[in-house]
Amino acid sequence: QSSPATPPTAALSASPASADSALYRSLGEKAGISRLMDDFVNRLAADPRLSEAFRESNLPHLKEQLTEQICQVAGGPCVYQGVDMRTAHEDMNIRRAQFNALVEDLQAAMDAQGIAFRVQNQLLARLAPMHREIIAR
Numbered sequence: 033q034s035s036p037a038t039p040p041t042a043a044l045s046a047s048p049a050s051a052d053s054a055l056y057r058s059l060g061e062k063a064g065i066s067r068l069m070d071d072f073v074n075r076l077a078a079d080p081r082l083s084e085a086f087r088e089s090n091l092p093h094l095k096e097q098l099t100e101q102i103c104q105v106a107g108g109p110c111v112y113q114g115v116d117m118r119t120a121h122e123d124m125n126i127r128r129a130q131f132n133a134l135v136e137d138l139q140a141a142m143d144a145q146g147i148a149f150r151v152q153n154q155l156l157a158r159l160a161p162m163h164r165e166i167i168a169r
């Protein structure tokens with residue numbers, strides 16, 4: 033008796049960032065991520081370490097783009113269609129201290145949204161490798 037063939041739908045559902053949607057669900061799905069990004073971007077704009085960098089930014093646009101990106105990174109059904117991280121941040125001369133300040137603001141926003149520490153760390157672990165595309169050298 034041969035084993036059944038792999039169903040054709042298996043290949044279709046194997047989209048790269050959504051191998052597992054547990055983190056997406058822990059973050060409260062699209063509505064929770066949207067709330068989190070709203071709070072987070074408000075903190076970035078108010079942070080004296082970062083406010084200069086975001087002074088001329090379109091904050092509503094940034095909130096929307098981040099919501100799509102984080103939704104995808106967390107394993108949700110979104111597809112981030114914005115520019116890649118290297119292109120989005122080139123010529124900004126971003127330093128490691130600014131990247132770390134942004135991570136602190138994200139942690140504060142996640143605390144404020146009542147997101148569990150374990151869940152916070154899972155999201156941060158997926159964002160950390162992006163430093164290579166974002167920090168200038």
Ligand code: HEM
Pocket residue numbers: 082085086088089090091093094097098101114115120121124126130131132134159160162163166
């Ligand atoms: C893990 C860290 C980061 C992530 C995931 C991230 C993500 C993004 C995304 C998705 C966009 C929108 C790109 C688009 O317009 O389509 C963006 C834009 C931008 N980012 Fe970042 N970023 C990070 C770190 C930083 C840091 C450290 C700074 C500066 C201190 C920064 C400054 C900016 C600015 C100024 C924009 C343009 C916003 C606008 O005018 O719309 N980012 N970022």
